[in-house]
Amino acid sequence: MTITLSHLLILSGILFTIGLVGAVTRKNIIMILLSLEILLNAANLAFVAFSRALGDIHGQMMVFFVMIVAAAEVTVGLAIAVVLVRQGGTINADEIRGMKG
C-alpha cells in the first residue's frame, strides 16, 4: 500500500468535518476559534496533497499564505474575545448581543 491522493483527501475531510462540528456545537468563542484552526489546517493538508499529486509547488505556497491569514485572524479574534470579557464578562456566543463597541 502506498499513500495516495484519496487517502490524504479522506484524512483532510475527516479533520474538516471534526472542525466544522466543533465550530457549530461549541459555545465558547475561544473554542470556536480553535475549531477554525482545525478547518484551516484540513484545507492546508488538501493543498499539500494536491501539490504532491500534481507535482506543482504552488500548492505549498498557498499553505504559506493560509497560515499568514490564520495568524492575522487569530490576533484580531482573540483581541475581540478580550474586549468581550472586559465589557460583558462573558465569551459565551449565546449571550453576546451588543454590537456597538
Added chain:
Amino acid sequence: MIQPIFFIILASLSIAGALGVILARNPVYAVLSLVVTLFALSGIFILLQAFFVAMILVLIYAGAILVLFLFVVMLLDIAPETLSRTKGSTLRFVGTLVGLLFFCELVIAVGCFVLHQTPPSPPLSGTTAEIGKLLFTTYALPFELASLLLFVGIIGAVVLAKKKR
C-alpha cells in the same frame, strides 16, 4: 515500505487530537490537543516532502499562534464551559448530523474525483530554497501584501485591546 505505517500512526494521532479539541471542557486541554494535531500534520507534510511547510507549521502555528491562545485563555481565566440556557443536546445532535452529512458529501466527491485522476508526475520536494525562490519572484507582491495584512492585524489588536480612558 515503512511510509504507510507512519502515515497511519500520524493520521490517527491527528484525528485523536482534533477530537480532543472539540470534546475538551477545559480550553487549556483543547489548545494542547491542537498542538498534538499540528505536530502529527507536520509529520504527514514531511512524508509528502513538503519540508518548508512542515517546519513553519511547527514554528508559527505550534510556536506562536497556539502560545497566543494559551496566553489569552490563561489571561481571561475561563471556567470550563458552563451549560447554556439553550438546549445543548439538541444543538450537539443537529451539529453532528450536519457534519456527518457534509462528510458523506466529501467522500462522494473524492470518490468521483479519483476516477479521473491524472497520472502521477515526477515527485517534487518543497525545500526552503525552492519555496524561497518562488516567494521572491512570482509571489513577491502577495508576500508584501501579506506583511501589510499582518501589520493591519497588529494595529487592530492593539486598538481593540487598549483600555478606554
